[in-house]
Amino acid sequence: MSVQKVALVTGAATGIGRASxxxxxxxxxxxxxxxxxxxxxxxxxxxxxxxDGHQAFCADVANAQDAARLVDEVxxxxxxxxxxxxxxxxxxxxxxxxxxxxxxxxxxQYSLELNLLAPLNLAFLAAKPMIKQGAGKIINITSRGAFxxxxxxxxxxxxKSGLNSATQSLALALGGHGICVYAIAxxxxxxxxxxxxxxxxxxxxxxAQSPLGRIGRPSEIGHLVAFLAGNExxxxxxxxxxxxxxxxxxx
Numbered sequence: 001m002s003v004q005k006v007a008l009v010t011g012a013a014t015g016i017g018r019a020s021x022x023x024x025x026x027x028x029x030x031x032x033x034x035x036x037x038x039x040x041x042x043x044x045x046x047x048x049x050x051x052d053g054h055q056a057f058c059a060d061v062a063n064a065q066d067a068a069r070l071v072d073e074v075x076x077x078x079x080x081x082x083x084x085x086x087x088x089x090x091x092x093x094x095x096x097x098x099x100x101x102x103x104x105x106x107x108x109q110y111s112l113e114l115n116l117l118a119p120l121n122l123a124f125l126a127a128k129p130m131i132k133q134g135a136g137k138i139i140n141i142t143s144r145g146a147f148x149x150x151x152x153x154x155x156x157x158x159x160k161s162g163l164n165s166a167t168q169s170l171a172l173a174l175g176g177h178g179i180c181v182y183a184i185a186x187x188x189x190x191x192x193x194x195x196x197x198x199x200x201x202x203x204x205x206x207x208a209q210s211p212l213g214r215i216g217r218p219s220e221i222g223h224l225v226a227f228l229a230g231n232e233x234x235x236x237x238x239x240x241x242x243x244x245x246x247x248x249x250x251x
Contacts, residue, residue, distance in 0.1 A: 004053070006030045006078045007229060008071070010061050010122065011088030013038035015191030016141055018045055019222030020085045025049035027226045029083065032074045036060045036088070053078075061088050062114040064121055071125040083137045083229045084126040086119035086163075091156050091193065108155045115159035120166055123181070127174055135178040137229050140167050141221070144187045144244045160185070164240050171238035180237035182228050187244025189216040210245030 007024045011017035012033035021031045022045075031054040035042040042056045055077060059070035074081060092107045099107075123138050130136025143160040150157030167183040174181060188198060188206050198206050198215065207214050221243055227233065228241075242250065 003080070004030055005082040006032060006074070006080055007083035007085060008032040008034065008057075008074050008081060008122075008126065009085040009087060010034040010118075011036075012045060012056075013041040015087070015193055016186065016189060016218050016221045017085070017087035019218035020087055020139075020225040021045060021222075022049065023219070023222035023226035024083065024085070024229060025051050025054065027230060029229065030054060030078065032057055032078065032081075034059055034061065034070060034088070061118040061122060062110070064117075067118060067121045068125060071122065075129060080133060081126055081129045081136070082133070083139065084122055085225055085229075086122060086138070086140045088118065089115045089141065089160075091153055091197070093153055094155060095152070096154065111153075111155035111159045112162075115156065116162045116166070119163060123166075123170055127170075127177075127179060130179045131174075131177045133178075136174075136180070137233075138167075138170065138174075138179065138181045139225055139228050140164075140181070140183045142167075142183045142185045142240070144185050144242065144248045146185060147250055148248050167240065168238045175237055180228075180234055182233075182236060182238070183240040184221060184224055184228075185240055185242050185244070186216060186221050187242075187247045189218055189221060191218055209247040212245045214245070216243065216245055 007029040009021045012021045013035040025031050033056045046054045059066040061067050092111050094107045142163050145157040146161035146164050164183050171181040
């Protein structure tokens with residue numbers, strides 16, 4: 001009898017989190033869909049997912065106690081956890097030239113709490129049942145901004161860079177337990193959160209950053225998440241996968 005595998009997706013209400021949940025459900029996973037405030041969007045998502053048994057879980061993952069409660073609730077419902085997708089995150093604009101010190105500090109604190117500490121706390125918590133199971137996948141959504149710099153959002157770039165580094169550290173620490181850890185570093189992707197910034201910069205100008213002449217689609221990242229969550233990807237553990245349409249290429 002095959003075991004029904006469970007995937008916890010944070011930030012599942014919209015954007016890359018939503019696309020990841022859709023792709024994972026299509027691949028046969030039961031989805032634990034986390035949201036912070038967008039309950040209606042998450043409930044609508046559950047109705048669209050392939051398969052059954054999917055549930056919504058409300059938690060602010062930037063809060064360590066909420067993160068711990070989230071994993072406990074998921075385990076209480078499903079008694080297992082096979083995949084963690086850390087898709088919740090936020091781009092917080094900053095201006096080092098004119099921003100006041102209090103705003104500067106606040107942006108750094110929140111960016112680090114949500115974009116770095118939250119996924120690492122969840123990875124720590126999710127690793128416990130995965131170690132007992134002898135297998136698991138942790139997939140972190142980072143950003144091309146971790147490599148090229150983010151002059152208008154340095155805290156965001158630094159938090160994503162830290163998450164890339166932590167991904168590789170966790171891959172080394174957990175590989176012996178059958179747990180694989182990956183990072184996906186998207187470029188511009190047409191999500192509800194990113195679309196206003198894309199409009200401000202100009203759709204054509206942003207699209208021109210890629211030789212494909214277009215902006216990324218959330219579904220493309222979602223399918224990549226599902227691929228990593230599947231079979232025959234163990235030897236990719238520790239990989240940071242650029243998904244930016246060649247808009248930024250690393251040496």
